[in-house]
Amino acid sequence: MTWAQSRDRMVEQHVIRRGINDRSVTMAMRTVPRELFVDPGFEEFAYEDAPLAIGQGQTISQPYIVALMIEKADLDAGDNVLEIGTGSGYAAALVSRIARHVYTVERHEPLANQAKRRFEKLGYRNIDVRIGDGSKGWIKAAPFDAIIVSAGVPEVPSSLKEQLDLGGRLVIPVGEGEPQRLKRITRTGVSQFEEEDLGGVMFVPLIGEDAWTARHPMYT
Ligand code: SAM
Numbered sequence: 001m002t003w004a005q006s007r008d009r010m011v012e013q014h015v016i017r018r019g020i021n022d023r024s025v026t027m028a029m030r031t032v033p034r035e036l037f038v039d040p041g042f043e044e045f046a047y048e049d050a051p052l053a054i055g056q057g058q059t060i061s062q063p064y065i066v067a068l069m070i071e072k073a074d075l076d077a078g079d080n081v082l083e084i085g086t087g088s089g090y091a092a093a094l095v096s097r098i099a100r101h102v103y104t105v106e107r108h109e110p111l112a113n114q115a116k117r118r119f120e121k122l123g124y125r126n127i128d129v130r131i132g133d134g135s136k137g138w139i140k141a142a143p144f145d146a147i148i149v150s151a152g153v154p155e156v157p158s159s160l161k162e163q164l165d166l167g168g169r170l171v172i173p174v175g176e177g178e179p180q181r182l183k184r185i186t187r188t189g190v191s192q193f194e195e196e197d198l199g200g201v202m203f204v205p206l207i208g209e210d211a212w213t214a215r216h217p218m219y220t
Helices: 003-016 023-031 063-073 090-096 109-122 158-162
Strands: 052-055 058-060 080-084 101-106 127-131 144-149 164-174 180-189 192-201
Touching: 003 023, 003 063, 023 063, 023 090, 052 109, 063 090, 063 144, 063 164, 063 180, 063 192, 080 090, 090 101, 090 109, 090 127, 101 109, 109 127, 158 164
Parallel strands: 080 101, 080 144, 101 127, 144 164
Antiparallel strands: 052 058, 164 180, 180 192
16 A cells, blocks of 8 residues: 555545545645654654654654544635644645745754754745744744644643634643643634633643643643
C-alpha cells in the first residue's frame, strides 16, 4: 500500500466513519504526509488512529482528535489561526492547507525547530513558528479567527479569549485532571462569549504562566 492509500484509508476508517464530514479537513488529511511528522522508525504506525511519542515527553495527537478539533474550529480559507503546542507540526500543517495563515507556538525548542524544518521541506510557507510559552497567545499576530490549543489547561486563559476576533472560535481541552473536556468558546460580542462542551479528551498539560505552572506545581 502506498502512503497516499494509507492516508485515504485513515481518513475513511478513523475520520469520516466517526462523523467528521468537513471536506476541507478530510482533504487536508489526504494531503499532508503524516509519515514525515513521526520519529524515524515509527513511519509504519503513522496512519493508525493513535498518539505517538515525538521526544521531550510529548506526543503527536491521535488523527481523529486532530480532525475533530480542526472541524470544530470551523475554518475558512481566509482565516488567521493560532495553534498552541506545535509538537510535531502535524496539526499546524493541516490547518495551513485550509486557512490563510497559521501561527504556532511550542515551548520545547528542539520540537519547534524540527517542525520548522518539516514545513520548509514540504514548502508550507504560511506557517510561523515561535519558541516559548503559548498560554498567553501571540499578541502581535492577533486577532485570530480561530485558536486551537493542543494541550490541556485547568481553566480557559482569558488572554486567549481576548485574542479572538468577533465570531472567532477557541477550541481547547479544559479540566483539573484527565480526561479533560474539549470546549469551544465563540466570541459573540466585545465581552460576550458562548461556551460549548464537545466531549471528553486526553491531552498532555499546557505548561505556562496562564496554564499549569503557578497553581499546580505537580506539572512544573
Ligand atoms: N499539535 C501537536 C502535533 O500535531 O504534533 C501535538 C501537540 S502535543 C499533544 C502538546 C504540545 O504542547 C507539546 O509539544 C508540548 O511541548 C506543547 N506545550 C505544552 N505547554 C506549552 C506552552 N505553554 N506553550 C507552547 N507549547 C506548549
